[in-house]
Amino acid sequence: MSETSKVVLVTGATGGIGSAVCLRLANSGYSLILAARDISKLQAACAALDRPGLPSHRWISVDMSSDASIASFSHELATDGTVLDGVVLMPPQMRPTGDCQPPADMWRQLFQSNFIGPLELLKSAISTMRPDPSQGRGAKIVIISAITSVQALGNYATSNVLRCAWLAQAKTLAFAMGERGIHVNTLSLGGTLTPDYVASIDLRATKAGVTFSERLAEETLNIPLRKYGRPEEVALAVEVLLSPFSDHMTGVNLLHDGGFTRAY
Ligand SMILES: NC(=O)c1ccc[n+]([C@@H]2O[C@H](COP(=O)([O-])OP(=O)(O)OC[C@H]3O[C@@H](n4cnc5c(N)ncnc54)[C@H](OP(=O)(O)O)[C@@H]3O)[C@@H](O)[C@H]2O)c1
Numbered sequence: 579m580s581e582t583s584k585v586v587l588v589t590g591a592t593g594g595i596g597s598a599v600c601l602r603l604a605n606s607g608y609s610l611i612l613a614a615r616d617i618s619k620l621q622a623a624c625a626a627l628d629r630p631g632l633p634s635h636r637w638i639s640v641d642m643s644s645d646a647s648i649a650s651f652s653h654e655l656a657t658d659g660t661v662l663d664g665v666v667l668m669p670p671q672m673r674p675t676g677d678c679q680p681p682a683d684m685w686r687q688l689f690q691s692n693f694i695g696p697l698e699l700l701k702s703a704i705s706t707m708r709p710d711p712s713q714g715r716g717a718k719i720v721i722i723s724a725i726t727s728v729q730a731l732g733n734y735a736t737s738n739v740l741r742c743a744w745l746a747q748a749k750t751l752a753f754a755m756g757e758r759g760i761h762v763n764t765l766s767l768g769g770t771l772t773p774d775y776v777a778s779i780d781l782r783a784t785k786a787g788v789t790f791s792e793r794l795a796e797e798t799l800n801i802p803l804r805k806y807g808r809p810e811e812v813a814l815a816v817e818v819l820l821s822p823f824s825d826h827m828t829g830v831n832l833l834h835d836g837g838f839t840r841a842y
Contacts, residue, residue: 583633585660586820587611587703590668592619594772595722598809599666599816600627606817609633615641642670642695652702664820665703668722669696672740674733692740697747709759716759720819721748723766725835745831752829761828763819768835769806802837
């Protein structure tokens, strides 16, 4: 690993968006720590990122729905002397639901896996950061969110609530940690063409008896740029937020939605 390479933790690293983020950051010379649950996927993802002459990468398995798993993750991070320069935090993907009054057990489980768990993990990651604003050295946190952070959407009842909670948490951390040189920004995504999302469009096309292209065109009619995002576009936005571009930005919620959100 190069002496100067920056170390970034990416959670959800083996998913549709995480894979694209890891590929982009690895190719740009970051040294990555990949986190997700499935060890075989993590091993394969790490191996696929290795390039001669570029920094090496490693992985730590973690289940954000389990306190014990997060404690073990935090222990591993703390004991090997890792100093993180950045974190790309991706809470697990939430399934759409039209039920605006989900049962208490569902809320408990969702808050654990999508808020409390990722937040505990983030706390342990922050404790390894050593920014030094007097030397112009910041640490950058990018929290992947969704456009439900700024508007309520039908069929996304739980996402509407949890994304707002993250927005408030990101602002709170940004206020508290700015002085230490820790930047906290969120990137709120609209529909993004991961393999899973493509499969869901395909399913809707089949149900509606139309082609994939016809369905895609119909679904994106209300998006000014007339398209969903691509994981590679998200990866570029994440890299930019980790870069000096955000040296005077914190507590910002950037929308990555093709212009879908109408509010100012
Ligand atoms: N795709 C979209 O259109 C879209 C739109 C708006 C926002 N987002 C947000 O973007 C982020 C990534 O989405 P994606 O589409 O790339 O999701 P994805 O393909 O389903 O990937 C999810 C990732 O999270 C890991 N994961 C799942 N449950 C976990 C848990 N309990 N603990 C730890 N890791 C877990 C998965 O690996 P393991 O299963 O091995 O753990 C995988 O690496 C999510 O926060 C999602 O809400 C996506």
